[in-house]
Amino acid sequence: MTPETTSKLRIGIAGAGFAASFHLENMPPEAQVIGVTSARRESREAFAASHGIKAYDSVAAMLDDIDVLDICTPPSSHSEYILAAAKAGKHVIVEKPLTGFFGSPTEFTKGQMLQSVADEVRRLREEVGAAGVTLGYAENFVYAPSIQKEREIVEKTKAQLLRLQGEESHNGSHSPVYGVWSVQGGGALIAKGCHPLGAILYLKRKEGLARTGQPIRPVAVSARAHSITAKPAFEDKGFIRTGYQDPIEDYCVMHIVFDDGMVADITASDIVLGGIYDYVEVFANNHRTRCRMSPINVVDVYNPKHEQFQDLYLVEKISSNEGWIPASPDEGWSLGYRKELEDFLAALREGRPPESDLELAIDITLTIYAGYVSADDLGRETPVPRLD
Numbered sequence: 001m002t003p004e005t006t007s008k009l010r011i012g013i014a015g016a017g018f019a020a021s022f023h024l025e026n027m028p029p030e031a032q033v034i035g036v037t038s039a040r041r042e043s044r045e046a047f048a049a050s051h052g053i054k055a056y057d058s059v060a061a062m063l064d065d066i067d068v069l070d071i072c073t074p075p076s077s078h079s080e081y082i083l084a085a086a087k088a089g090k091h092v093i094v095e096k097p098l099t100g101f102f103g104s105p106t107e108f109t110k111g112q113m114l115q116s117v118a119d120e121v122r123r124l125r126e127e128v129g130a131a132g133v134t135l136g137y138a139e140n141f142v143y144a145p146s147i148q149k150e151r152e153i154v155e156k157t158k159a160q161l162l163r164l165q166g167e168e169s170h171n172g173s174h175s176p177v178y179g180v181w182s183v184q185g186g187g188a189l190i191a192k193g194c195h196p197l198g199a200i201l202y203l204k205r206k207e208g209l210a211r212t213g214q215p216i217r218p219v220a221v222s223a224r225a226h227s228i229t230a231k232p233a234f235e236d237k238g239f240i241r242t243g244y245q246d247p248i249e250d251y252c253v254m255h256i257v258f259d260d261g262m263v264a265d266i267t268a269s270d271i272v273l274g275g276i277y278d279y280v281e282v283f284a285n286n287h288r289t290r291c292r293m294s295p296i297n298v299v300d301v302y303n304p305k306h307e308q309f310q311d312l313y314l315v316e317k318i319s320s321n322e323g324w325i326p327a328s329p330d331e332g333w334s335l336g337y338r339k340e341l342e343d344f345l346a347a348l349r350e351g352r353p354p355e356s357d358l359e360l361a362i363d364i365t366l367t368i369y370a371g372y373v374s375a376d377d378l379g380r381e382t383p384v385p386r387l388d
């Protein structure tokens with residue numbers, strides 16, 4: 001290694017799929033991705049070869065050679081790898097969701113799931129804290145330029161956020177392990193709802209810190225969850241994913257009450273056509289903001305014939321390249337992937353928590369599982385547990 005490369009933070013990526021690719025592509029120059037591991041030898045070797053890095057057989061084998069473990073594996077493995085990295089004194093970047101409940105959804109009640117997740121996040125907090133390492137929770141919505149603009153408005157004008165509304169929806173994940181509770185920890189609420197929820201909890205934290213010095217946090221939720229595509233009456237025209245292994249929700253709405261009495265509503269679903277639909281809208285006492293993550297309406301492209309654009313990436317989850325398309329010119333920017341990694345590395349250098357940290361990730365996780373408890377009881381208001 002040259003002197004220049006040895007001074008860079010050495011990153012090892014766990015996972016060689018979709019998230020691993022956008023993490024690697026958006027990694028700032030002061031870090032160097034040196035290795036990758038994954039569940040399958042072929043995938044890690046192909047990923048390593050195409051990026052000129054080393055393929056490792058396991059996370060354990062990679063830990064000695066790195067400063068930061070970047071976890072881009074399915075949710076069920078996140079906790080194990082966070083704990084392994086912390087034990088080895090390595091910093092952590094972890095994709096969403098932080099963790100979850102990965103037992104059978106038919107054998108365990110939602111209350112048992114919430115209790116188990118509360119125990120798990122407490123353990124993560126203790127172990128990460130005891131190891132003195134930093135954890136960056138890769139909630140990219142926090143770093144989207146639209147959310148960061150809203151943070152600035154909130155901080156500079158001491159705005160009070162009365163109600164927020166957000167959504168992530170599309171027509172169903174194509175991952176073969178989506179719909180498998182033991183891998184994902186749930187359906188649309190945890191997999192998609194975590195994004196607008198994460199941005200909203202972040203903004204309420206920032207509001208509280210700006211106005212009173214104390215973060216404003218969620219206290220209770222009411223949620224409804226439905227498996228629309230599993231209903232006998234659902235007519236399948238072939239545009240929406242169906243046939244999930246477990247009875248997961250493909251549509252969920254969740255109402256959140258904060259400790260200042262203000263509220264938010266999020267929607268997460270797998271039944272929306274027209275490309276990925278991501279936004280957060282803020283209704284404050286002194287302004288109103290629409291934060292668009294996708295589509296962002298920067299470039300509209302008209303394509304009269306599908307074939308001529310078939311090898312061109314335009315926007316996530318669009319099912320046709322024909323007609324007018326709201327193309328994404330740079331998702332690393334608009335979805336916050338680049339700023340997220342920049343902030344994590346700067347946080348490590350400066351010895352401060354990142355904007356999206358473990359405490360935010362814990363609140364998001366507990367709010368989601370309180371949501372599952374509520375949805376199981378047809379929307380009964382359910383407290384969000386606190387670790388402190």
Ligand SMILES: NC(=O)c1ccc[n+]([C@@H]2O[C@H](COP(=O)([O-])OP(=O)(O)OC[C@H]3O[C@@H](n4cnc5c(N)ncnc54)[C@H](O)[C@@H]3O)[C@@H](O)[C@H]2O)c1
Pocket residue numbers: 014015016017018019020037038039040043072073074075077095096097138140175
């Ligand atoms: N922030 C976002 O916008 C975003 C988008 C997509 C996925 N994600 C998150 O990223 C993570 C990965 O999702 P993905 O879409 O990249 O999945 P993927 O299926 O494309 O890739 C998963 C990779 O992890 C590997 N893997 C599986 N189990 C493993 C294990 N136990 N140990 C080591 N490697 C293992 C697989 O071999 C594969 O290479 C998930 O947590 C997901 O929620 C986030």
